[in-house]
Amino acid sequence: MTKRLPYTLLFIVIAMWVMMGVLRPFLLETAQLTPFLTTKVFAQEMMARHTWGWLLYAASFLQSCMFLPWLGASLLTLVLVAIAYATRWALRLPDSCFGLCWVAPFLLLSRFTRMGYLIYTSKEVAVAFAWPLAALLLLLVLGLAVKGLRALRRGPAADGHKLKGLDLMLLGLSFIAFAGSAYRMWEQTYKDTNFLNALQMKQAIERDDWDEVLRLARDNRQEPTRLQVCFTRLALYKTGQMGDRLFAHPDGSAAYNAPEQNQWLRLMGAQLLYYHLGKTGFAYRWAMEDMVEYGERPMYLRTMHRVALLNGEEALARKYEQALSHTLFYEQDTNILEQEATAIRPLLNYTDQLDGDNGLIEFYLLQSFALTEGGSRQMVELSLMCSLITKHLEGFWPRFMALLPGWQGHIPTHYQEAALMVAQLQGGVDTSQLPIDNEVRQRFERLVEASAQLGDSGSNAYTLRAEYGDTYWYYYFFVEGLKTT
């Protein structure tokens, strides 16, 4: 027992640290990507579709508990520890070989921790728990078989005493196996910073915690992916900072550290982006498309429930509400929903369109808003910003003027910058009558002078970035191409 306890404690510390310390947002996400409903229909479908349906049902139940990461991590660790002990028991290994018993638990743990983005596209049922439960079951059967065989032979147990002479060597080998598999598991664990940061952003959005999204954007030290850029811009819009801060945030397009680059923004962000930006039909569409592919994941049910509520489809909303009430943890907080809905309703004030996004979510949203005319104040501001991002300046002044009275003296900085620039480029508007900050005017004058002095645009971009990198001017003149995925 004394030889077993250190291994056990060490494994628990490592497993809990990886799951709770490093992969906590991943566990939370795994929970909402795990279909599990306490309905008879769900159980029957699981049994009918899979040979080991009852085992997968149990595995799905346990995996759903990752909604509480400490609980999910503890349950998985417990199963993995049980595997190690069952291995020793089934194979009748001496304590000196106990380190070897942890190879399988580490391998099984890494099967889950290395998933990363692939958790979204995996059709494997309960990827974290299914194999460990199956392994545990297999070991128990094996152990009982070995026990049965021994009872038949009635011979003395071939226990550890014959191996005593080898104990030291086995102990060493055993420890190396333990350490090696722990290292291998750690090495394989998907620790991509952008991925974990994007997950945290996504989960903050789901909590309607927009300040947290911006904090996460600020704290991220890497070039962001388009998904992170989209989430950040959405948070800036939601917190009323879009006009002041959008171009100050990095407009990165870092590659997703996963194959098939084009699908991750859609899989992780489409439902949230469309829902919060009033394209509810498209949010529902992608939730349903993904439910066809990946089953009744709580994430999709939540989107469809919210959209049905916003659309006033009461019977449909009740259906999803009932489905969510049969999940373990996703019964809805109606107060949060009402708060969310109040913020979204102004964006629903437009004529329905028949359209398609071809899976290009960011591009579609930008184009759609850039080409929108009229609507609520929120829609006009999104139209103005998206036309700035897409550099379609034709409709700038009508939108700007429509919004001007509502700004009550303080025009958001980027719109001031755009007004000066558009007036300079197109003429026809006297900006001296507009309430533009002196600091912005002076910056713009300095930029015009600097541009005149400097040569080609390539060298301008480098030189001017330090001073003007947070302005719309810099974005308009020096950021080439529209970055979308």
Added chain:
Amino acid sequence: MIIKKNKLQERKAITPLSRREGLGVGLVCLLLFFYSCSTSLPQQAEEAGRMAKMMPDNNGATLPPNLAPLNFEILEEGDAFVTRLSTKAGEELIVDGRSLDISLKDWQRLMASAVGDTLWTDVFVREDKRWKHFQRMANPVVADSIDPYITYRLIRPSYVMYEELTLVERCMENFDQRTIFDNMPMSKGNQGQCINCHVPQQQGQSGRSQFHVRQAYGGTVLIDGTQVRKVNLKTDSTLSAGVYPAWHPTLNLLAYSVNETGQSFHTLDPQKIEVIDYASDLILYDPEKNEVTSIERTTNDFESFPTWSPDGRTLYYISAHHELEGESIDADLDQNYQTLHYNIYARDFSPETHKFGPRRLVFNAEAMGKSASTPRISPDGRWLLFSLADYGQFHIWHRSADLCMISLENIERLESLESLNSPESDSYHSWSSNGRWILFSSRRADGNYTRLYMAYFDKDGHAHRPVLLPQRSPKYYTQLLRSFNAAEWMVRPFGPSPKALDETIRQTALQAKYAGSALLVPENDQAISNAKITKQNYHNIYENN
């Protein structure tokens, strides 16, 4: 009289016989007696003055004698529930519990006694030690039976993705169902396929039926008894492989529409999707010769959803006329989809020569500002049943879609069939072999998930209140996140084994030959109409490969 505990609580059930025995032998049975008293009807009950809320609510629906038990759940507040089902002839079944699971044997006895009359349902609910009696529910029971089987697709109300779907056969006389084909096991990675509607010839009386496979393993699967083969109906001279099928009632022939179909999505409208034909024509397929001939082949007319008259001498179908505005038909129709109005047309057919006569208008929906789809003729040839909506032809996504009917003896009169319809989409329908039952799809429960209903259609041409396809668990429909799609009656079970289907689908399809026009006097054959489809992201959802 039968007094039964709910089957869900069968372990506690006590029959009147055991109660009498129990009274005579001792304490244990005395306890059982006291317990069993709760299964009898309350001595006194106040009248609630309204119907009980229940799920599903089939009050007033006309029932066939051979339908599976109509289990339901009482949605009233209360701590005890008793339901009495009874007939005028004196049969009675008393069941306790909120959720009913009536045994097949008891149900059949009740239904046999109720034929030609009414099945009564009385619900009693106890709350705060007082019993309430709700208004009696009445279900007329007719002698005309339904066909014993149906087939349908069980599918998410999906858009473009389609991998997770099954073809299912359900026995209507009990709750048995089996999967004819499961699409998932055959789909590997991106190599998925879509299985389209299973359609039998004459409700399966001949043993012939067909369904399509799209994308990977694409082809049309033809079934004759237990024999299966796969053919590719796409030829260089036709728009696509066969899409919406219609078996000739007696000959081994099928009419199909061939369609260039795309989907676009509403940003706000709860109708969510438009399925639009950018081009469509009609073909005739002869399985014995493996030949395809053209029935309709036009650019500005979109023909679809063919169906035969029961004598096999007329082919009915829908068609809309649209003159292209601009350069691309898909961009044009994505903008103007609400202007597409389909009428019902017909062509006479000679079973001897396999040739069609000229086209004639049967029902002018456009004149009413409406659009007709999925025409189906009753087996006695008297009635033309179809769905009618504000525009388009894919009415499952149109909330305005209702079932309508005209008498082929008096085509001027449109029957609106109010007893069948709802504010949500009511569409795809099928006649039973005796012509007395209409099976149809409706989204009336929640606007999104399609459920199947059956309505009695009497000899006088009146449709009665429909009944929801019964399930063993009353909660089934609220828990099921799938739609019932393209249901068809079957008089006998589907023949081939899943293994035979699987093997055939994996084989290469036999290529059909194009053999010219099927018209007696060939009309102006025009260019294949997909030349004007320019949308870059366009996929024909009915393309085989």
